[in-house]
Amino acid sequence: MRPTLNFFLPTLLTVSLALAGCMSLAPAHERPAAPVATDWHAPAAGSTDAKAAADLGWREFITDARLREVIELALTQNRDLRVALLNVQRAQAQYGVQRSEQLPNVSASGGQTAQRAPAGLSATGQPAISRQYTATLGVSAFELDLFGRVKSLSDAALQQVLATEEGRRSTQLSLVAQVAAGWLTVAADQERLQLTEQTLKAREDSLRLTQRLQAGGVSSTLDLRQAEIAVEQARTDLATLTRQLAGDRNALELLVGAPLQARHWPVAASADAATLTTELPAGLPSEVLLQRPDVQQAEHSLQAAEAQIGAARAAFFPRISLTASAGSASPALDGLFRNGTGLWSFMPQLSLPIFDAGRNRAQLKTAQVDRDIAVAQYEKAIQGAFREVADGLAERATLVQQGQAQRRLVSHSADALRLAEARFRAGVDDRLATLDAQRSLYAAQQGLVQVQLAQQLNRVTLYKALGGGALADADAASAPRQSGG
Template sequence: MRPTLNFFLPTLLTVSLALAGCASLAPAHERPVAPVASDWHAPDGAAPGARTAAELGWREFITDARLREVVELALQQNRDLRVALLNVQRAQAQYGVQQADRLPSLSATGGQTAQRTPGSLTGTGQPVISRQYTAGVGISAFELDLFGRVKNLTDAALQQYLATDEGRRSTQISLIAQVASSWLTLAADQERLQLTEQTLKAREDGLRLTQRLQAGGISSTLDLRQAEIAVEQARSDLASLTQLVATDRNALELLVGAPLQAGHWPVAGSAEAATLTAELPAGLPSEVLLQRPDVLQAERSLQAAEAQIGAARAAFFPRISLTASAGTASNALDGLFKAGSGSWSFIPQISLPIFDAGRNRAQLKTAQVDRDIAVAQYEKAIQTAFREVADGLAQRATLGQQAQAQQRLVAQTTDALKLAEARFKAGVDDRLATLDAQRSLYAAQQALVQVQLSQQLNRVTLYKALGGGTLTETQAAAATPRQSGG
């Protein structure tokens, strides 16, 4: 028995593994040509030699300590990111399942068979009870992967796992950008609310002055009504912005996935320098776009589709499977491991497709169409990424000019309001000129906050579009050893 166990199964395993995976019928992977221009068609504006977005970790890009804490909390608590991480773990487990098919499965068995034969069949008139005991190890239906069918299925599962991991990275970068944008939007709306409160106070003071002047016969009823209208408009804006700030807070807490403490909310004047103000270099599309996780995810999905073609092609060829076992058998339990009780079985099986009503051809055609779909999705991912970067660069080129013009407008309308108030107090103009100047200053201040917010959001958008932090995360992942699953 021992020579049988020690020689038969190891020899069979060696031969099986040597024959398995000898060929692959999958097409060779060639990265499709990027269907975009060779440059962004937009001015860069960044200083030469500056660090790229991919090299800049988000903790370096975000300079405000409060915002960094909020992003850290979101990376721990956000449910979408948690689902993305679980999807990676699920894809990794599925890859492990598929990878196991490339190796034989050994199983140990033990059993007893008891049979009673009636006396009418024994010839002696007495019933006979026979027993048989068996024990052994064996391989069940192991496929010799001569044409790479199992190998290609394993490669497809691996690429799907890697694509899912790239999807997790893309979700993480998007989450960081969304949290930063939501936080900055809340800060801007809080500033607009503060401006509205100051404007309402100024208009209420003006209304009280107009009421006194009207009571003294100096101001007209029209001036009084205009002052009342200005106050009500400010009150309406105050109510609207109060509601907007509340919804901004709710949206930010939903992104974070947990209630925020008082120290997490933005304070007045902190949002303008919340992110790195240095311009990020755009670089060449061929270098930047291929670093983005969503583009890498699309390419991994394309490679998985190509591996499925190899598996579909292998279905046209013979499939050989082996079932074998070696062990011991005896009609008595105490004789199970005695000399001379060894047993073995070897059952090779070959299956050759002859007629399947076009099933294999249809499956191959499906795999080829899936590959073509994956190519189109990869190209669309490239085009979408190109547009995001180009739009961000185009906005960056003009937002600075808009901000400077808006700052000059605020300064000019502030002087205009001072002149209007002086002329009103001197009796040169009526109250209407002062109210018009107040409205112009209020609109200019609100517009300046919006332009400054657009500048900040543009920085965040470009950081995300240029693949912010992807190289640093890849380096960190490479430096961290993976834990083996239990």
């Protein structure tokens, strides 16, 4: 019985797919041991009832409505994050291209061939024109993936997709932390600027008083010059902070990727409760570090390198490809699909590497070195993450004490200023003691603003270092799942 089109190709495709991808020569993946200590070498105490950073979405961590709105704007307008998302889409498209190699490409074709023979070559002695019409359905150069070469390449492409997605999540987490840090810095700049304006006003009042006393012969010219110096120092600080505030505002808008409206900027004292104040529990390094997107990205890159080893090993074995077609041919178009016009062709091809001047060995060596590089990069990511958390925990432990001491310093400096002014009015001390007390109070107040900013930035840094939102990122794009071979 003549094989028919409906029987030949489906049977061929079924057998081909059953034989393809039956094995893989890629090494089994084993996660490298974390080259870090089992604890943070720093106080890791936190609220035992608090959510872990990985379970805490950034919308829960950021409590200020203005700052949340700025972050939302940055997540839609920031160009770095946009590029990271486009990289994910590009990797997904590349994976689709590579995965298509695991399935045969079936194409249909139809054509006409017309040929004129001169009288001298014609059997009838007259010029003749012959025509042939064909319609075929076929498979071209489909590789039977007996040793898993094509599947290993597909697995490598999939791991690159997953690594790129983790890179996008890492970029998003970094962006959230950077925007929060920039916004908090602007808030601190505004507070310091307001404090400097108040200090300048107080020093100008003091200068006017000194001028009256000097005119009355009660105060010396030295006191007058000291008061003038204090005023000019305050004016210099005011100009510096004004310029710094403008620069930090511009930096924040560049980070967001769009101009900010008046409602977006922080108001007085808004930075005090801009983020979650409950201390985040640090947990153990083995539990925390593996949840960070950058560490997961490094692991997926390692798995991609391992899959490339499988493809390089498969290159040493024979490669079988199939080309087949079935259809119909007829000298007349209206008889193309009549009985007796069927045709088919089957062309298997075997390719066995014999001599390639060491190319396959060099490619395998390259893949193995790439795997070793990926292991080192994974271990480096673990070590870098460990240091970030350890540094943040050590800073958190000291900032609490520093903040308490700075508040006491401000209180004592304010008392010293009141006493110096009282002694000056009583004629016990000269004006210099009062000016020194003013400078001390001003420096202490500026230091307190800096410590409060450092405490806020430390909370943001720890949230990022502990893999903030790694398990609660509802915005993560769904990545393709690895299919069994």
